[in-house]
Amino acid sequence: MKGRTRFESIKEWLIERIIWICGVSSILFVFAIFFFVFREGSAFLFRGFKPVEFFTSIEWYPTSQSHVRYGALALILGTFSVTTLAMLIAIPFGLGAAIYISEFCSARVRETVKIIIELLAAIPSVVWGFIGLTIMNSLIIRLFHAPIGLTMLNGGIILALMSVPIVVSIGEDALKAVPDSYREAAIAMGCTRWQLVYRVLLPAARNGLLAAVLLGIGRGIGETMAVLMATGHSIRIPTSLLDPVRTLTATIAAELGEAAVHSDHYQVLFIIGILLFMITFIINLTADLIVKGIRKQ
Amino acid sequence: MDLSVGLSTRDLNLWYGDFQALKNVNLNIRAGIITGLIGPSGCGKTTLLRCFNRINERYGNVTTTGEIKIFGKNIYDADVSLIELRKTVGMVFQRPNPLPISVYENIVFGLRIHSGKQNLQRSATDATVEEALTAVGLWKDLHNNLKAKATTLQLEQQQKLCIARLLPLKPRLILMDEPCSALDVEATRHIEELMLSLAGQYTILIVTHNMAQARRVSEECIFMLMGELIEHNSTVDMFISPQDRRTADYIEGRLG
Ligand SMILES: Nc1ncnc2c1ncn2[C@@H]1O[C@H](COP(=O)(O)OP(=O)(O)OP(=O)(O)O)[C@@H](O)[C@H]1O
Ligand SMILES: [Mg+2]
Numbered sequence: 001m002k003g004r005t006r007f008e009s010i011k012e013w014l015i016e017r018i019i020w021i022c023g024v025s026s027i028l029f030v031f032a033i034f035f036f037v038f039r040e041g042s043a044f045l046f047r048g049f050k051p052v053e054f055f056t057s058i059e060w061y062p063t064s065q066s067h068v069r070y071g072a073l074a075l076i077l078g079t080f081s082v083t084t085l086a087m088l089i090a091i092p093f094g095l096g097a098a099i100y101i102s103e104f105c106s107a108r109v110r111e112t113v114k115i116i117i118e119l120l121a122a123i124p125s126v127v128w129g130f131i132g133l134t135i136m137n138s139l140i141i142r143l144f145h146a147p148i149g150l151t152m153l154n155g156g157i158i159l160a161l162m163s164v165p166i167v168v169s170i171g172e173d174a175l176k177a178v179p180d181s182y183r184e185a186a187i188a189m190g191c192t193r194w195q196l197v198y199r200v201l202l203p204a205a206r207n208g209l210l211a212a213v214l215l216g217i218g219r220g221i222g223e224t225m226a227v228l229m230a231t232g233h234s235i236r237i238p239t240s241l242l243d244p245v246r247t248l249t250a251t252i253a254a255e256l257g258e259a260a261v262h263s264d265h266y267q268v269l270f271i272i273g274i275l276l277f278m279i280t281f282i283i284n285l286t287a288d289l290i291v292k293g294i295r296k297q
Numbered sequence: 298m299d300l301s302v303g304l305s306t307r308d309l310n311l312w313y314g315d316f317q318a319l320k321n322v323n324l325n326i327r328a329g330i331i332t333g334l335i336g337p338s339g340c341g342k343t344t345l346l347r348c349f350n351r352i353n354e355r356y357g358n359v360t361t362t363g364e365i366k367i368f369g370k371n372i373y374d375a376d377v378s379l380i381e382l383r384k385t386v387g388m389v390f391q392r393p394n395p396l397p398i399s400v401y402e403n404i405v406f407g408l409r410i411h412s413g414k415q416n417l418q419r420s421a422t423d424a425t426v427e428e429a430l431t432a433v434g435l436w437k438d439l440h441n442n443l444k445a446k447a448t449t450l451q452l453e454q455q456q457k458l459c460i461a462r463l464l465p466l467k468p469r470l471i472l473m474d475e476p477c478s479a480l481d482v483e484a485t486r487h488i489e490e491l492m493l494s495l496a497g498q499y500t501i502l503i504v505t506h507n508m509a510q511a512r513r514v515s516e517e518c519i520f521m522l523m524g525e526l527i528e529h530n531s532t533v534d535m536f537i538s539p540q541d542r543r544t545a546d547y548i549e550g551r552l553g
Contacts, residue, residue: 106357181394185459186406188352188390189466190383195410204397 037277040262041270048264049271060235062255062265070268074235078152078245081238082227083220085156086163090216093160094167095209099197101168102175114169121165125225132158132230146242150232153241158230159223163216170215174208175201207290214287218280224249248272302369303328303470303500304349309363311344311353318344320524321363326517328368328469331492331501333515333532335508337547341524342504343391346472349502350386351379368469384411387463389473393455395447395462400439403447403458404429407466425465433461433491453484457491471495473503477510489514508548512536520544 050070053059057071097117101110132154140149178201186200202209224247232244233254252269259266304326311319318341326332334342347353348365351372365372372382384407395403402409405422426443430436435457439445447458456476463471473492477485492501492514505511511518511532518532520541528535528544539545 179394181390181392182396184352184355184390185394185396186410187355188350188383188388189407189410189462190380191410192380199406199410200396 034277037270037273041267041274043262044264044267045271045274049268054268054271058235058237060251062259062268068264070264072248072251072272074237075246075248075251075272077237078231078235079221079247079249082152082155082159082231082245082247083217085152085241086159086220087213087217089157089160090163090167090220091213094164094212094216095171097164097168098171098175098209098212099201102172103197103201104193114172117165117168120161121169123162125162125223126229128158128162128226129229132226136230140242144242148232148244150230150244151242152231152238152245155227155231155245155247156241158226159220162223162226163219166219167212167216170212171205171209174205174212177208178204207293211287211290214283214290218283218287221283222249222276222280224253228253248276252276301327301329303367304502305366306348307364307366309345309348309365310361311341311348312360313344313356314358318524319348322524322526324519324526324529326500326502328500329497330516331496331503331514333511333518334502334504334521335506335511335518335547336521336527338506340521342521343474344524345521346388346474346502346504349470349472350383350388352383352388380411384466385469387466387468387471389456389459389463389471389476391475392479393452393459395450395455395458397446397448399444400430400447400450400458401426401443403462404465406462411466429461429464432464432495433457434487435461451484453480453487456480456484456488460488460491460495468499470500470502473501475504475506478506485510508536520547522547 054070054072055076056073057069058074059069059071060074061067061069097113101113105113133150136154136157137149140146140151140154182200182204183196186196191199227247228250231246231250233246233250234244235246236243238245252272256266256269259269302325304324306322306324309319309322310317322345334346336342344353348361349367349372353359353361361373367382367386370377396406398406401422404426405417408417408422408425427436427440430439435454438454439450447455450458456479460471460476477488480488489510492503495501496516503511503515515532518530518535519526520528520535520539520543522543528539528541530540535544536548539548
């Protein structure tokens with residue numbers, strides 16, 4: 001009897017340790033990743049890196065023989081424009097779907113739609129890229145008589161489709177978290193369903209919905225493969241939806257394999273990585289703080 | 298038609314799925330008085346109350362048969378608008394549930410949702426807010442604090458606000474489901490005084506678990522048991538000489 005208690009307590013202790021290690025390791029990994037990315041880019045960052053050129057010039061000639069230039073403005077704007085376009089599509093659709101799922105549809109429909117949205121989230125990004133490269137490409141060529149369909153529009157739509165599941169599922173959580181007593185109060189006063197949504201639910205779930213949008217944006221900025229395949233990959237400041245663009249992520253993916261290890265080019269790509277890491281980190285942190293803020297209320 | 302009848306039901310039955318929660322309820326509630334609704338837990342008081350503004354229909358599995366007339370109008374008629382019905386029939390819930398907006402906006406919420414596209418004049422809403430808050434005795438405490446978020450008020454103030462926000466819509470019937478069960482003794486007394494001050498102007502139906510409360514505030518009383526209406530009488534008569542043995546058992550605490 002006594003031995004067994006002892007054994008139990010050792011087992012208890014062991015399990016606790018293991019769980020602790022699992023928890024701590026995730027923190028460790030994040031720091032390790034940041035550390036290594038930073039280390040790979042740091043030598044150049046403090047030596048030859050020209051931040052002014054990096055942020056203001058569109059001249060990206062990393063492999064030029066005579067005059068190497070690392071102007072990332074077009075890439076930054078590329079990421080920015082594709083993500084913005086994606087969000088212009090994904091936010092109304094995503095929030096609309098979240099509202100429909102949580103407030104308007106029957107339980108049966110809700111379950112079905114949620115499963116489908118989860119499926120959407122599970123599609124690998126290469127497959128999305130593939131869709132962009134083939135179906136969307138020819139569709140855009142045919143509809144807009146464009147010379148090529150691999151454009152900002154293409155990338156934006158693909159990214160939107162990829163971000164919608166996040167916006168929907170977090171948005172729905174936010175709406176579900178609105179106490180039912182608010183709905184009853186409003187309905188008992190004679191609210192229509194729409195009035196309930198825009199007068200009560202949207203304001204009450206505001207923060208959670210904002211978090212949903214931010215996480216969607218974070219997803220868009222960080223996405224690589226699909227935009228690499230769908231955007232046409234030409235370095236310039238886009239002026240129309242039918243311009244090909246190139247994003248920060250796609251640049252890393254396309255060039256890192258060819259850059260000599262520890263060359264300046266290689267290190268600049270890591271600096272882009274640091275930039276992306278910081279942007280998504282800040283976005284996710286903000287979203288997280290917002291969600292935390294809701295819980296506390 | 299008898300003008301003194303505010304609310305009546307004929308053979309009202311209600312099922313949640315297969316479970317019958319109301320059985321052949323027939324009642325006539327006089328206009329302009331407070332009627333108490335008592336009975337053990339689970340006997341269907343809340344269910345009955347929620348029939349009168351048809352808010353039960355939020356749950357998908359509810360079936361209702363029979364007739365409910367509010368001031369002579371059958372609320373299940375095809376031409377009845379739920380929105381108008383709920384304007385006429387206000388409801389106060391067990392837990393105070395002001396909306397998470399300012400005190401001011403809580404009071405004018407009803408006007409805003411019922412005024413359609415037309416914009417409300419600021420001066421008109423100001424007057425409405427003062428009038429409604431004065432009626433429930435909150436004006437003195439809150440007139441400097443109208444922008445405060447309603448959910449941060451004390452529970453008693455919240456519940457009074459929940460009553461006050463009904464008034465601008467000029468309801469004729471106010472349903473209250475154990476409005477004091479979340480409040481302390483002092484706050485309960487204040488809400489009861491408020492109810493008595495509103496009686497006459499409004500027809501009030503209040504569910505309560507508290508026998509003493511039923512005696513203090515209601516003029517007539519209805520006793521329910523397992524979905525059936527057992528007895529409906531003046532409160533004095535019901536508590537002094539109940540007609541049904543089950544009513545007596547309940548009142549004397551031998552039941553639920
Ligand atoms: N949404 C629902 N779905 C299924 N059954 C329900 C639902 N709401 C209530 N019931 C059942 O109907 C019966 C009556 O419930 P109701 O809430 O009307 O009782 P009550 O008299 O208000 O009780 P209490 O005094 O505890 O508030 C109970 O047996 C309850 O379990
Ligand atoms: Mg109840």
